[in-house]
Every structure is written in structure tokens, then in C-alpha cells.
Amino acid sequence: MQKDKQLIIYDIAFLIVSLYFSFLLRFEFNIPQEYMMLLKLSIIPVVIINLVCNRFFNLYSSIWKYASVEELMSVIYSISLSNIIFIIYSYFVYYKFLENKLYRFPFSVHIIFWILSVLALGAVRFMWRVAQDNNLGKDSIDVKKKLLIIGAGDASALLIKEIKRHKSFNYSIVGLIDDDPSKQGRLINGIEVIGGRDRIVEVCKERNVEEIILAIPSADLEIKREIINICRDTNCKLKTLPGIYEIIDGEVSISKLRDVNIEDLLGREEVTLNNENINKYIKDRTILVTGGGGSIGSELCRQISKFKPAKLLILDIYENNVYDVQMELNRTHPELNKEVIIASIREVERLREIFEQYKPDVVFHAAAHKHVPLMESNPVEAIKNNIIGTYNLLKCAQEYKVKKFVQISTDKAVNPTNIMGATKRFCEIMVQAFDKVSTTEYVAVRFGNVLGSNGSVIPLFKKQIAEGGPVTVTHPEINRFFMTIPEAAQLVIQAGSIAKGGEIFVLDMGKPVKIVDLARDLITLSGYKPDVEIKIEYTGLRPGEKLYEELLMDEVALTSTEHDKIFVEKPNNIDLEFVEKSIEQFKKAASMDKEDIFKLVEEKVPTYKRKK
Incomplete structure (x- = not known):
């Protein structure tokens, strides 16, 4: 409510200034005395008509930190309607001045006023958005997480937009990784593609990356596994977008992100059914x-x-x-x-x-x-x-x-x-x-x-990791399908x-997969160092248990x-x-x-x- 009042005050000030400059430009910065009187008498009706139209087009109920083309169009519609109403008003209401002459607004003033009003009211709203973004950035500068995004395609472009818009995620994107040489060195939504997968570990170390997002939903499973295995050497928290076939509505967004899990490492290609x-x-x-x-x-x-x-x-x-x-x-x-x-x-x-x-x-x-x-x-x-x-x-x-x-x-x-x-x-x-x-x-x-x-062992391992370890494995050589x-x-x-x-x-x-490797992968994916932060203990084969199935x-x-x-x-x-x-x-x-x-x-x- 307080912000709405501020916008109304800004609108009033900019409308008055726009009206004044409309007369200045029309009369080449030398406004005749009688038109100056007309200008003064017109300020109140112009302001009232514009504010009513602004309210009608919801210019004081929009959340302007998310302002986009739709909000700009609302400004244009509001200014256009208010100008039409004022033109009608000015032609039906006559002002009498010296020697009982009648004065009306020159039509060119209406055109100039429309242009200046759109620019002024549109600018104040987008400046408001920029100011809000900057304030949020200053408030969260100390807690922003350094983020590296894998992939420089459509999914990454959409994610970058959402991350910039949703400041609550507190991400500072350090760059993009993509193996396509034609993309490297170029910018996507202001973020540079800084190299291929061979630079992941180096970039994470140099730029203190804390989280990595895999934004390659259309990549095949083998490529994803290779990249995840590289990312595991960075000690960064890994998140991923599901595969395209898992994104039912076809839309890519932050809400689709999830932690990389063991299924991403051990799973296979999607099953094709008859x-x-x-x-x-x-x-x-x-x-x-x-x-x-x-x-x-x-x-x-x-x-x-x-x-x-x-x-x-x-x-x-x-x-x-x-x-x-x-x-x-x-x-x-x-x-x-x-x-x-x-x-x-x-x-x-x-x-x-x-x-x-x-x-x-x-x-x-x-x-x-x-x-x-x-x-x-x-x-x-x-x-x-x-x-x-x-x-x-x-x-x-x-x-x-x-x-x-x-x-x-x-x-x-x-x-x-x-x-x-x-x-x-x-x-x-x-x-x-x-x-x-x-x-x-x-x-x-x-x-x-x-x-x-x-x-199965996966829920058990996750529980043991959540409790701080140790993770128990029966034998260092035991494996399972x-x-x-x-x-x-x-x-x-x-x-x-x-x-x-x-x-x-x-x-x-x-x-077959070694259970101890499975345990190490889960510990790493949980953000810990195996055998350092979370210990692995061997308990011996249980009754009836095989080493190999x-x-x-x-x-x-x-x-x-x-x-x-x-x-x-x-x-x-x-x-x-x-x-x-x-x-x-x-x-x-x-x-x-x-x-x-x-x-x-x-x-x-x-x-x-x-x-x-």
C-alpha cells in the first residue's frame, strides 16, 4: 500500500511536468501568457482523469518488480484513454480570459503530452523494477551462492531468466559450460559460456562455485552420467532438470529442479514399450x-x-x-x-x-x-x-x-x-x-x-548419511544388479x-555395481566427502548373503x-x-x-x- 502511494505521487509529478513540457515544445519554449493560464487551469482535471484511468488499468496493483511488456501496454492504454477523455473535456469546457476570448488546447499539445506521458509513466515503473532488483541484490549480496550452469541451450536461457527474476534463490551465476565451440565465449542473457566440460573442475575451484545445475534435459543418459561424474570431483551440490520425457508439461523452470540422485548415475535409457x-x-x-x-x-x-x-x-x-x-x-x-x-x-x-x-x-x-x-x-x-x-x-x-x-x-x-x-x-x-x-x-x-x-540399501544409506554416518557395507567386494x-x-x-x-x-x-561405490556416490551427492566427513564401515556378510548375484x-x-x-x-x-x-x-x-x-x-x- 505504501509503494502504491509513492507511485501515485510520482505519477502526479511526472504528469504535471509532461504537460508543462508539452506547451514548452509546442510554443518553442515561449508560452504565451494566456496559454500559461490555460495550462494552470488544466493541471487538476488532467491529473484526476489520468489517475482514474491508471486505476482502471491496474497500474497501482501490479507487482512492478516483475514488470514486462504487458505492464508497459497497460501504461499505453491508460494514457491513451485519459488523453481521449481530456480532448473531449477540453472541447466542451471553455476558458475565458482577457477580452472574453475562448481558448482551447492546440491539438499538437495533446500528441506531445501523450508521448511524454507514456515515456514518463513507463520509465518510472521500470526504474522502480530496477531499483527493487538492486535493493534485493544489496540485501542478499553476502548470502548469494556461486552457481555454474551446465548447458547453453534453451533450457539454460530460461533458467537464467528465472534466476534473475526470482531473487529469493540468491544465486550469482558465474558462467555456463557447453561443449559446443561455436557457443564458447558468447553471452546468453548476459552470462558467458566459459568453456566445455573439461573446464568444470577448474572453474569451480577458481570461482568458488557452490552449486552446479545440469540444464541439459534433452541429453542422453550416458552424456549426463559422464558430466555428473566430473561434477562429483568439485564437491559442489548438484541439481538437475529431469529429462525432457519426464517434464510432462514441456516447460522448463526452477520448480522442475531437483537434486541429482543415485538414479541419475545408475539409471538407464527410457524404456520403450510396445x-x-x-x-x-x-x-x-x-x-x-x-x-x-x-x-x-x-x-x-x-x-x-x-x-x-x-x-x-x-x-x-x-x-x-x-x-x-x-x-x-x-x-x-x-x-x-x-x-x-x-x-x-x-x-x-x-x-x-x-x-x-x-x-x-x-x-x-x-x-x-x-x-x-x-x-x-x-x-x-x-x-x-x-x-x-x-x-x-x-x-x-x-x-x-x-x-x-x-x-x-x-x-x-x-x-x-x-x-x-x-x-x-x-x-x-x-x-x-x-x-x-x-x-x-x-x-x-x-x-x-x-x-x-x-x-533396499539406498534408503538405509540415506538415513545413515542424514545421521552423520557411518555408512555400513557388508563387504568391500559385494556387488548387485x-x-x-x-x-x-x-x-x-x-x-x-x-x-x-x-x-x-x-x-x-x-x-553389476559395487555396493561400496554406491555408498561413496550417495555420500558425495549428499555434499560430503566419503571416508573423511562420512565414514564407511564394513560389517561382514550377513547370513545367506552372496558376494555376487x-x-x-x-x-x-x-x-x-x-x-x-x-x-x-x-x-x-x-x-x-x-x-x-x-x-x-x-x-x-x-x-x-x-x-x-x-x-x-x-x-x-x-x-x-x-x-x-
Whole structure:
């Protein structure tokens, strides 16, 4: 309100000065006495008319530190309307002076006054913006962060504009980095392109850079990874714009910025899906996802929702997580017909009720106990949930003639050394056995660790870093395959579209990653120095834990499929009678001691070699 009053006072002063100079210019700096009297009498009506028009065009309600062409046009509209009104006023109101003569404004005065008023009122507003910018700069000069921007394209140009406009970000841009020689040495919105990626470390050191923003959303993943790896040597905080395919509205802005995370280093190129094949078995069908509140299950629900199923059934025993998924889908897919079912896959009668009521066409089975050390201590629970629970679902799918059943498996099922992996391997055996005798197409999809999933190392490491360390790694040589949650879910759905029945699909997991390297990367991305500010401690391998995971059985070869990231393992000759007898024995596990349980699993899963 105080600033509005100041603008009104400035406007009054500039309007009077503009009117006076209009007469001076018209009469070549020698205003006749009678026109001087006319000028004095006209000041009040001119000022009142202009102020009313200014108010009408919101010239006192705009935030002038963000003034742009639109605000300048409002000034022009206001001055033009006020001049038209005053012309009409001056021709209807006569002023009598000496010898009863009538005097009016010369028309040229109106034109000159219009030009001077636009210049004066427009200038005062843009000077106001400059003054506000300078004041903000002076107020925050001591806390501005030195910023380096990677990329000198459209995204960078837009970011620079926003950073200059939003002073609350307190950034001082030291320069731009781009590998294109034709851009180097040139200016983008007043900021110089100071070199290519080979100068990043040098520039950060010389100019005390504190933050780096990667503004290269259209660059491929390999280039981004290379640049991020260079930036890690600077000890600067890294931020990035998501890839173009992740920016849904196509707009680049500061609001899209996020911290560089481990997915940027380990992720792969965007998955290309064959939507036509997926539509054939998901669109307008009833889809059941078990473990729908978990990491993979919830992402399956998100991805499936895009393909417009007739109904999505989200089953989970734990209501809190599945409630969050329900609320999210209510927001993102309000049109989706969905049902949340709280139930345990261990209770076969409850499952039969669900299959009888909803008659699902496709089942994605993601419900499982997956924590290796906990299952090693509680093998009965692993058998109840992973083996008997899966058997119950396989049986219901057969009885109610489900079209397709997709079992989520794991690399830990290959030559397992722990009870969790062994139970998942037996699930694969059951899937292939049921496929031989059923009209339902039963398949399993096997992949490694997913980044950020519940119980994975990433959330644990982040928590340990937030607490100041140490970060605990079991062994300096331990490695794992990693995949992002969306990629895993998308490839599972794609594998389902390829399936004919009985296959074990193996997803391309890329190269294995050392867990200690993962820990160091996370510490660096969090703004700390590994082994200096945050220590890494080795705790020793846990019960049942391997140094290296495998994705396929040693004795079989993989065959490629129509999708370059999905391979298939040849089906084995599995007898359903063997499965049925084994289930009867597994059901007695609750009354057995641990050693007997492990021996039973070793008997039923030939590739299981318990690590003691």
C-alpha cells in the first residue's frame, strides 16, 4: 500500500511536468501568457482523469518488480484513454480570459503530452523494477551462492531468466559450460559460456562455485552420467532438470529442479514399450496386483492405470501403504475403476472369495517376504508367505480360469544361498509346473535389486548419511544388479505381453555395481566427502548373503525376445505332482525346527546351497 502511494505521487509529478513540457515544445519554449493560464487551469482535471484511468488499468496493483511488456501496454492504454477523455473535456469546457476570448488546447499539445506521458509513466515503473532488483541484490549480496550452469541451450536461457527474476534463490551465476565451440565465449542473457566440460573442475575451484545445475534435459543418459561424474570431483551440490520425457508439461523452470540422485548415475535409457501388445491383455480387463502397496506392486498399479483396465484390484495385507497408493491413484487417475482389497495370500478361502467375486483376467503377483537376513531367521514365515501363498494364488488362477499369471521373481532365486532366494526359486518351479496342466498362461519375471525399494540399501544409506554416518557395507567386494522401480514395472508388464506360458523372463540389468561405490556416490551427492566427513564401515556378510548375484541358471542359456531388454530362459520339465507333494510337506514346516526346514528346502530346490 505504501509503494502504491509513492507511485501515485510520482505519477502526479511526472504528469504535471509532461504537460508543462508539452506547451514548452509546442510554443518553442515561449508560452504565451494566456496559454500559461490555460495550462494552470488544466493541471487538476488532467491529473484526476489520468489517475482514474491508471486505476482502471491496474497500474497501482501490479507487482512492478516483475514488470514486462504487458505492464508497459497497460501504461499505453491508460494514457491513451485519459488523453481521449481530456480532448473531449477540453472541447466542451471553455476558458475565458482577457477580452472574453475562448481558448482551447492546440491539438499538437495533446500528441506531445501523450508521448511524454507514456515515456514518463513507463520509465518510472521500470526504474522502480530496477531499483527493487538492486535493493534485493544489496540485501542478499553476502548470502548469494556461486552457481555454474551446465548447458547453453534453451533450457539454460530460461533458467537464467528465472534466476534473475526470482531473487529469493540468491544465486550469482558465474558462467555456463557447453561443449559446443561455436557457443564458447558468447553471452546468453548476459552470462558467458566459459568453456566445455573439461573446464568444470577448474572453474569451480577458481570461482568458488557452490552449486552446479545440469540444464541439459534433452541429453542422453550416458552424456549426463559422464558430466555428473566430473561434477562429483568439485564437491559442489548438484541439481538437475529431469529429462525432457519426464517434464510432462514441456516447460522448463526452477520448480522442475531437483537434486541429482543415485538414479541419475545408475539409471538407464527410457524404456520403450510396445503399447499395442500391452493393450491387448490389459485394456478393458480386470487386473489383480498382489502386494499392491509395496515398491514394485505400487509401481505396477501406476503403470497399469495408464492402459485403462476395466478394473484394477489392489490386494495387500498391510493397509497403510495400500491406502497411500489408493489416494495417489484417486488424484492421478480419478477415472480409474479400482478396488482396494485387504487380504492375506496365505488364506486360500479368502482368495477364492476374491476370485469368485471379481474374476480377474490377469494377475501380477508381487506379494512376498524379501528381506534376506530376516527370512534366514524366520524360515517358516518365508515358506508360508512365499511358497504356500503363491501356491494358493496359482491354484485360484487355475480354478477361475485367469488368462495370464505373472510371478515377480528375483536374481536371488538363481543358485540360491539363502532361504528367501530358495523360496522364490520354488515359486518359479511351481509357475512352470502349473503352466503345463492349465489353460492359464503362467510366467515368471526375474530381475535384481530396484533402486529405492522398501528394504533396499539406498534408503538405509540415506538415513545413515542424514545421521552423520557411518555408512555400513557388508563387504568391500559385494556387488548387485540395479534397476529403477519404474523400469522394472514397465518391463514386467511388457514381459507379460510377450508370454506364451511357462517362461522365466530375465530382465537386462546392465552391469553389476559395487555396493561400496554406491555408498561413496550417495555420500558425495549428499555434499560430503566419503571416508573423511562420512565414514564407511564394513560389517561382514550377513547370513545367506552372496558376494555376487546371478540372473540365470548356469546350466541354461537365455534366448532373446522381441524386446531388447527382455530375455527368456528355456522352460524346465517340472512335474505338478512333485509340487503338490512338496506343498503338503511345506505346510508341516510350522512344527519343524529350523535345521529340518533348511534340509527340506534343500531337498525341494536342488540348486539351493545353504551358506552357513
